Amino acid sequence: MNLDYNDEQTMLRDQIQKFCESEYDFYKREKIVKSTDDFDPNVWNLFAEQGWLSMPFSEQSGGLGFGPIELSILFEEFGKALVIEPYLSTVVLSGTLLDKSTYSEKNQLIEKICSGEIHISLAYAEAENGYDYLSPNTNLDSKMILNGTKTLVLNGANSEKIIVTCIKDDILNLVILDAKASGVSMNSFSTVDGQSCSEISFENVKIDESNIISSGDDALNLLKETINLASLCICAEAVGCMESCYHKTLEYTKGREQFGQPISSFQVLQHRMVDMFIESELAKSLLIKAMLEVNNRSDEMYKHVSALKSYVGKSGKMSAKEAVQLHGGMGVSEELMIGHYLKKMISIDALFGNADYHLKTFSS
Amino acid sequence: MDINFSKEDIAFRDEVKNWLDNDYPKHVKEKTDKGITISKDDLIDFHKALSKKGWMGYNWPVEYGGTGWSASKLYIFNKELGLAGCPPILPFGVGMVGPVIYTFGNDEQKERFLPDILEFNTWWCQGYSEPGSGSDLASLKTKAVLRNDLDEDYYVVNGSKTWTTLAQNADWIFCLVRTDNSGIKQEGISFLLIDMKSPGIEVKPIITIDGDHEVNSVFFTDVKVPAKNLIGEEGKGWTYAKFLLAHERFGIAGVGASMRQLNRLKEIISKLENSDLQKKVNELEVALSAIEITELRLLSALQNGGHPGAESSILKIKGTEMQQSLSELFVEVSGEYALMYPGPHGYENNDKPAGPDYAAEGLSGFLNLRKTSIYGGSNEIQKNILSKFVLGV
Numbered sequence: 001m002n003l004d005y006n007d008e009q010t011m012l013r014d015q016i017q018k019f020c021e022s023e024y025d026f027y028k029r030e031k032i033v034k035s036t037d038d039f040d041p042n043v044w045n046l047f048a049e050q051g052w053l054s055m056p057f058s059e060q061s062g063g064l065g066f067g068p069i070e071l072s073i074l075f076e077e078f079g080k081a082l083v084i085e086p087y088l089s090t091v092v093l094s095g096t097l098l099d100k101s102t103y104s105e106k107n108q109l110i111e112k113i114c115s116g117e118i119h120i121s122l123a124y125a126e127a128e129n130g131y132d133y134l135s136p137n138t139n140l141d142s143k144m145i146l147n148g149t150k151t152l153v154l155n156g157a158n159s160e161k162i163i164v165t166c167i168k169d170d171i172l173n174l175v176i177l178d179a180k181a182s183g184v185s186m187n188s189f190s191t192v193d194g195q196s197c198s199e200i201s202f203e204n205v206k207i208d209e210s211n212i213i214s215s216g217d218d219a220l221n222l223l224k225e226t227i228n229l230a231s232l233c234i235c236a237e238a239v240g241c242m243e244s245c246y247h248k249t250l251e252y253t254k255g256r257e258q259f260g261q262p263i264s265s266f267q268v269l270q271h272r273m274v275d276m277f278i279e280s281e282l283a284k285s286l287l288i289k290a291m292l293e294v295n296n297r298s299d300e301m302y303k304h305v306s307a308l309k310s311y312v313g314k315s316g317k318m319s320a321k322e323a324v325q326l327h328g329g330m331g332v333s334e335e336l337m338i339g340h341y342l343k344k345m346i347s348i349d350a351l352f353g354n355a356d357y358h359l360k361t362f363s364s
Numbered sequence: 365m366d367i368n369f370s371k372e373d374i375a376f377r378d379e380v381k382n383w384l385d386n387d388y389p390k391h392v393k394e395k396t397d398k399g400i401t402i403s404k405d406d407l408i409d410f411h412k413a414l415s416k417k418g419w420m421g422y423n424w425p426v427e428y429g430g431t432g433w434s435a436s437k438l439y440i441f442n443k444e445l446g447l448a449g450c451p452p453i454l455p456f457g458v459g460m461v462g463p464v465i466y467t468f469g470n471d472e473q474k475e476r477f478l479p480d481i482l483e484f485n486t487w488w489c490q491g492y493s494e495p496g497s498g499s500d501l502a503s504l505k506t507k508a509v510l511r512n513d514l515d516e517d518y519y520v521v522n523g524s525k526t527w528t529t530l531a532q533n534a535d536w537i538f539c540l541v542r543t544d545n546s547g548i549k550q551e552g553i554s555f556l557l558i559d560m561k562s563p564g565i566e567v568k569p570i571i572t573i574d575g576d577h578e579v580n581s582v583f584f585t586d587v588k589v590p591a592k593n594l595i596g597e598e599g600k601g602w603t604y605a606k607f608l609l610a611h612e613r614f615g616i617a618g619v620g621a622s623m624r625q626l627n628r629l630k631e632i633i634s635k636l637e638n639s640d641l642q643k644k645v646n647e648l649e650v651a652l653s654a655i656e657i658t659e660l661r662l663l664s665a666l667q668n669g670g671h672p673g674a675e676s677s678i679l680k681i682k683g684t685e686m687q688q689s690l691s692e693l694f695v696e697v698s699g700e701y702a703l704m705y706p707g708p709h710g711y712e713n714n715d716k717p718a719g720p721d722y723a724a725e726g727l728s729g730f731l732n733l734r735k736t737s738i739y740g741g742s743n744e745i746q747k748n749i750l751s752k753f754v755l756g757v
Contacts, residue, residue, distance in 0.1 A: 001436060002366050003664040009365075069365060250755055262757075270751040271744070277754060278678050285657035286650070292367050307650045356643075363646045 003288055005073070013073045019050065020081035026337045029082055029194075038158055038196035039085045048116035053091055057099045061110045068229060068294040072236035072287060079240025082340055084194045086119060086155035092233050093154070094120035094163055097226040103176070103213040109161070120176075121159040123150035123200055124223065131353040133165065133227060134220055138202065140168040140175065146183075146205040156198030157188040163213065164202065165223060172220050174213040181205055193340070193347040228305050231352045232287075232294055235305070238312040238348045239287050241341045242280040245323035248338060249273060252327055269326060276322050279315040286311050306353075306362040313355025316345040367660065373436050380444040388450065389413050396449045399725035401576070401709040404533050410451060411484040420458055420482045428466045428474070429482050435666045439659070446620020456529070457481040457488040461538040464555065464604050468596040477557070491525040491539030491558070491582065492605070499745050501540070502549045502602060506584060508541035508556060510591065510598075517591035519543075519556060521564075521584045527739070531567050531580040534560050540605055543598050553601035557593040564588070574731035576708035609741065616676075616740065617683030619656045625690040625729075626652055632697050632722065644693055648686065655682050674753035677746040684736035684743065691733045694726030702727050 005013065023046060032040045047053050056071055057063020071092070078087070095113045098106045098120070112118035124133045126149065138148025146166060156162065156179070163176050177184070183205035188198040214222050250273055253264035263269055290308040293301040320342035324331035327338050349355060369377070389409045395402050402410075414420045422441055424430020433441065445453070453459070462481045465473055480486040497503040506523025521541060531537065537558050544552030558565070564587035569577045596604060626649055633641045659679055665671075695702045701719025708728045737743045751757055 001369060001660065001664050002668060003661045004668065005365065250757070254757065264755075264757040267748070267751075270755065270757055271747045273755055273757075274747045274750045277750065278682065281675070281678060282651070282654035282658055282682065285661060286654045288365070288661070289367065289653065289657050292365060307653055310646075311650050311654060359643060359646045359650070362650065363642065 005069075009069060009073060012070060013077065015050070016052075016074055016077040017080075019046070020077055020083065024081050024083060026082070029084065033084060033194040038155065038190070043085055044116050047085065047087070048114065052087075053116055054114040056091065056096050057110050057114065061099050061107055062114055063099070063110065068232055068291045071229070071233055072291045075233045075236035076240035076243075076287075079237035079344070080244045082193075082241075082337065082344060086158065086195070088230060088233060089121050089154035090119045090159070092230045093122040093124075093226060094159075094161075096229060097122060097163065097174070097222055098213070100222055100225065101174070101213045102218075104210060118161070119155060119159040120161045120163065121153050121156045121179075121198075122226070123153045123156070123162050123164045124227065125150060125152045127151045131357050133223060134172060136165045136167060136172075138164060138166040140166045140173055140207060142169075144207045144209065146175065146177070146202045146207050149199065149201045151199045153198045153200050155196055156186055156200055157196055162200065165219075168215070171216045172223070173215045174219050174222065175207050176211050176213055177205060177207060191347055193344045195347070224302070227352055228302055229294060231305050231309050232290055234348045234351055235283075235290070235308045235312050236287055238316040238345060239280065239283050241344050241348075242276070242283055242312070242316055242319045245319045245338070245341050246273065246276040246280050249276065249323045249326045252330075252338075256328075272322055272326065276319050279319055283308075283312050283315055303362055306358040309353060310355045310358035310362060313349040313358065317342070317349060320345040367657075369436060369440070373434075373440060376437050377440045377444060380441055383417055383419075384444065384448045384450070387413055387417060388448065392451070393449070396451060399722070399728075402451060407451060407454065408484060408487075411454065414453070415483050420484060421462075422453070423459065424462065424466070424482075428462075428478055435663050439663050443620035443623075446618060446622070447624050449621075449624055452618075452621075454487070454530070456490050456534075456538075457484070457486065460490060460608050461488050461536075461557070464538070464595060464608055467607065468555075468600075468604050472592070473557075473595065486535045487530070487533050489528050489531045489534035489537045489560075489582075491528060491537045493525065493527045495524060495526050495581075499742050501605070502553065504540055504542060504553065506539065506541050508543050508554060508589070510543070519589045519591060519594070521556070521558065521587040521589055523584050525582040525584075526579075527570070528567075528580045528582045529578060531560070531582050532569065532577070536560060537582065538595075540601050543601075550602040551599055553605070554598045555595040555601040555604045556589055557595065558584075558587065558589050562587050562589065572732065573734070574708045574728050575705075576728075576732065578732075617655055617659050617679040618687055619652070619659060619683070622652055622683070622686050622690055623656075625687075625694070628722070629690065629693055629697065632720075636697065641693070641697060644696070648689055648693065651682070651689075652686055655679065655686060658682075674749050677741075677749045680740060681737075681743045681746050684733075687733050687736050688730075691726060691729035694722060695730045698723035698726050708732065 023043065051064060052074065054063045055066045059065045090113060095110060098109055126136050128137060138150065140146050148166060150164065159179050161176055162179050163174055166173050166175060183203045185201045186198045188196060190196055253269055254262050256263050286308040290304040293304040323338050324342055327336065330336050331338050392402055392406045392410050395406065411420065419431060421430030422433060423438060426432035458481055462478065465477050492501060494504045494506060496505060506521065506525065508519040508521045510517065510519055537560055539556045539558055540553050541556050542552050543554040564585045566583040568581045570579045570581060571577055572579060629645050633645050662676060698719065701723035704718045705727050706724050
């Protein structure tokens with residue numbers, strides 16, 4: 001048994017950490033969030049140069065062949081720095097789905113993802129279906145005409161291609177189409193944590209047979225596995241946020257003086273910070289378990305990701321709320337990073353099934 | 365990263381399971397399976413069976429007759445015994461005073477006390493807490509004064525100890541006593557071994573809210589204790605006491621025993637079709653998994669050359685909270701049957717239980733396990749430890 005990262009993984013973590021410190025500090029992040037762009041193309045190019053955009057893809061597709069452990073490391077660091085670049089959307093949701101599919105043009109697309117030339121979004125959610133992504137109302141009829149509306153399509157506004165889940169002849173299909181195809185209309189807005197997402201309507205969009213990526217059971221498994229991996233990634237992000245909430249709060253209370261002493265000397269605050277520390281360690285433990293299960297593609301991988309997602313959904317929000325409270329008035333100021341962790345936690349819990357949903361999934 | 369145990373460890377787990385199937389005394393198993401409290405003799409039989417297998421010194425080095433097990437084997441051993449519903453191994457001899465004796469005692473003391481601990485011939489109890497000093501252990505007042513009569517050195521001990529677990533069964537007690545009042549409170553403490561048959565010792569039961577007699581007050585009036593029963597140096601008792609507490613921490617999470625309770629609850633709740641209870645048991649299952657993996661992370665750090673630091677306090681806090689939550693859920697699933705409380709030992713063999721058979725057991729567990737967040741350094745003390753050594757405040 002060894003539950004530590006190996007040397008290669010530690011190096012990767014250090015590299016990402018260093019990058020976030022030098023190229024992605026809070027000031028820089030705020031500039032990106034407040035700009036008219038949804039992310040910074042220069043940062044995206046740097047991601048490509050570091051090889052991060054190629055990380056999870058198989059070597060046959062021109063990727064680095066890294067797995068869920070390395071992705072978790074990346075996202076944990078992204079969580080600490082509150083990175084808003086559309087990595088989850090383009091690389092994880094769309095890229096890994098394509099990589100595992102038998103789609104004829106996947107190699108060209110993955111090559112372009114790796115080089116940072118293209119963004120692709122996965123349109124998996126619909127307003128009426130809650131967290132059930134496997135039986136969409138979006139329909140592909142016998143004449144290959146697509147109709148339906150997708151919601152919360154991450155980074156939809158910047159994507160050249162959209163992968164859409166739909167039903168054809170009562171079975172699930174995954175189709176890929178141009179975002180600018182005739183009949184596609186988009187309404188874009190930003191999420192509470194500074195990402196961009198879109199509601200996309202498909203009105204009589206003509207789909208070519210060759211653009212069906214996957215059908216039937218293959219499509220079900222591909223979608224489930226992709227969402228599961230993406231859930232793992234954002235949970236790792238949550239763990240990073242929790243660690244930062246704890247560290248930043250501790251640092252703040254050590255420096256903040258009231259009544260002639262640092263407020264960290266008050267036992268009531270100490271015990272609350274101990275609780276934050278404990279929760280981040282327990283969440284990290286569940287993250288380790290889940291990423292190993294996903295890495296081994298074990299039968300229990302969905303169950304363990306659900307356990308993790310239900311846990312961080314609750315404890316992540318608890319940590320962030322405590323961080324805000326212990327920062328006092330500064331905790332609710334936009335100028336400080338701390339309140340932005342809370343917004344991130346809200347967003348993470350809401351994506352791909354919240355804590356209650358995953359607690360149910362865990363036991364079924 | 366690899367979360368799996370080695371082949372050797374897995375073979376060891378099979379050996380433990382095999383022992384539990386064949387050599388764990390059947391009459392004890394029958395009672396623990398039914399939730400009936402076991403007698404003093406049952407406890408002795410259980411410990412003697414472990415001793416016969418050579419596993420009594422589960423946490424001792426080979427040099428002193430222990431198993432010399434790795435941290436992972438220790439973990440497996442604890443977990444499997446817990447899962448099988450074994451009573452906890454009484455910690456006072458083998459877990460507490462034993463390691464103090466072989467680490468700080470002299471050769472004569474080692475020869476005199478260690479074999480009897482390994483064979484469970486002596487029943488030890490722990491004389492730490494006092495009526496006035498609970499979590500502030502070092503404020504203890506029980507006094508030991510060195511005298512010399514007819515060339516014999518001995519201490520005269522006066523004072524009292526409290527919350528002494530199973531002192532009514534004990535042959536010996538290890539005590540922290542005050543031998544000096546002049547310096548800071550930690551410096552005047554000594555570690556003394558006292559024969560419970562000594563004149564001047566009186567044991568009075570304390571009945572706890574579950575109705576059980578588990579703990580006691582122990583009073584010392586002019587008790588004569590040979591000076592050769594002093595461990596190490598006079599005034600160094602606090603150092604030995606801290607060593608002992610650090611020894612106690614590992615395995616304190618009680619993951620195996622909690623898993624057993626969780627599995628039983630899952631089975632009960634699956635038949636009730638109650639979504640509120642289902643949600644609660646799911647939450648506990650996730651949290652227990654988090655505790656288990658946290659313990660494995662500490663274990664892995666230990667095996668790869670690290671030291672389990674103050675982080676093990678996490679296990680004390682979360683492990684005991686888990687035990688309490690599970691017992692509380694047992695009470696909840698029992699509904700109004702939880703009201704009918706036959707006492708700490710549940711229904712005797714011939715009684716007809718009111719309601720489901722887990723109803724009585726749930727409440728006795730709920731009441732009894734209140735102690736877990738108080739003893740072994742209360743959970744608030746654990747948070748102080750984490751504040752000081754992890755947070756650095």
